[in-house]
Amino acid sequence: MTDITNTPAMEYEAQLGDYFALLKPRVMSLVVFTALVGMLAAPVGVHPVVGFASILFIAIGAGASGALNMWWDADIDAIMRRTQSRPIPSGRVQPGEALALGVALSGMAVVMLGLAANLLAAGMLLFTILFYAVFYSMWLKRATPQNIVIGGAAGAFPPVIGWIVATGSFSVEAWLMFALIFMWTPPHFWALALFMRSDYDDAGVPMLTVTHGRPATRRHILAYTVLLVVLAVGTAFSAIGGWVYLATALVLNALFLLGAYRIWQRDEVDAEADNYAVERKFFRLSLYYLFLHFGAILIEGSLRAWGISAPLSLGWF
Amino acid sequence: MGHQRAAFTGVVLMAIRKEHEIHTRRRGRNVGVGLMLAGFVVLVMVLTFVKITSTDFTNAPGTPSLPAATKGTN
Structure with missing residues (x-):
């Protein structure tokens, strides 16, 4: 007698949550937040419905590129411990479904954002x-150790798009927000690569830790952090900055620089001795770092909207 | 005879059992997709309303401006 309940096709049927996981919800939440800040920091007001719809479609577009990334990277996701439980390598969603979902949502999000904004x-x-699905996922990620540096641009565009939704044009302030995320991405991911030590090696992804070694990665983290600190503090003196932002940036950048310096000082023996405690702490701090910087930009934008902002200016400008 | 009927009924009930676990799971998914589509329709409707009510159509291309129309009547 055939037991139809045990046929492979009926063993697991993907649920809504599995498709939602394809959209990388955590990345989407960052996209929503930074795009929202980009939109609200702009000097032009947006109708709440238009603003809500625009942020939703930006988030869906970002999620769609995440689904396309998971479709393309299913082979290496199955190898890396960090990504083994994703919907495709775990068998909950078929690769073709992820591709179809990614393409369909991308088209829908772009068309609808064009109509809404x-x-x-x-x-x-x-x-x-x-940029993310084709340039980064299909080419850069497996081709060069600078994958994170250039690919970081994909995650840095949302505040620029948010700004364009409000103003309809580019501006220096939008690119400053872009640069903040762009420069933040390499130290953030390289710290992760240091303590997720075997994942990228096993998958053959040419992360800096694999191609140039861990001491070089530590030097790179410090170098990019120094550049990031200059940029992040300098943004305080732009049109999106102010006293609140400056105070936030000074504290966070001092901590971040200290963390990067400690990472640079250590070697693998020290790191293994405490199970990469310094690297893990730096990684956690990097999450707060970005969130609080954009939170400060949002506060400055709100203060300007209420007319109680005191802009910073350097005496010699 | 009665025993045969009971057995037969049992088989029939097994074969066309209305609620299989897979139906319950599919229902959850279908309701979710339905709600999302309904939300999308409402969003497009509200967005269209906002766009129409906040757009100034008096200077849209192809619309005769007020001075020109006034001239025409003179």
Whole structure:
């Protein structure tokens, strides 16, 4: 007698949550937050419904590129411990489903953002999706140890798109927010690569830790952090900065620089002795670092909107 | 005879059992997709309303401006 309940096709049927996991919800939450800050920091107001719809479609576009990334990277996701439980390697979703979902949501998000906001914002969203799914996932990630550096741009575009939704154009302030995320990404991911030590090696992804070694990665973390500190503190003196942002940036950047310095000082013997405690702490701090910087930009934008902002200016400018 | 009927009924009930676990799971998924589509329709409707009510159509291309129309009537 055939037991139909045990046929492979009926063993597991993907649920809504499995498809949602394809969209990388944690990355989406960062995209929503930074795009929202980009939109609210702009000097032009947006109708709440238009703003809500725009952020939703930016988030869906980002999620769609995440699904395309998971479709393409299913082979290495199955090897890396950190990604083994993702919907495709765990067998909950078929690769073809992820591809279809990614393409369909990308098209829908770009068209709808064009209708809700403007064509420039839609064009930038399309560029971001292609940059992440094609340029980063399909080419850079497996080709060069600078994958994180260049690929970080994909995650840095959302505040620019948010700004364009409000203003319909580019500006220096939008690119400063872009640069903040762009420069933050390498130290953030390299710290992760240091303590997730065997994952990238096993998968054959040319992370800096694999191609140039761990001491070189530690030096790179410090170098990028120094550049990031200059940029992050300097942003306080732009149109999106102010006293609140400056105070936040000074504290966070001092801590971040200290963390990067400690990472640079250590070697693998020290790191293994305490199970990469310093690297893990730096990684955790990097999450707060970005969130609080953008939170401060949001506060400054709100203060300006209420007319109680005191802009910073350097005496010699 | 009665025993045969009971056995037969049992087989029939097994074969066309209305609620299989897979139906319950599918229902959850279908309701979720349905709600999302309904939300999307409402969003597009509200967005269209906002766009129409906040757009100034008096200077849209192809719309005769007020001075030109006034001239025409003179």
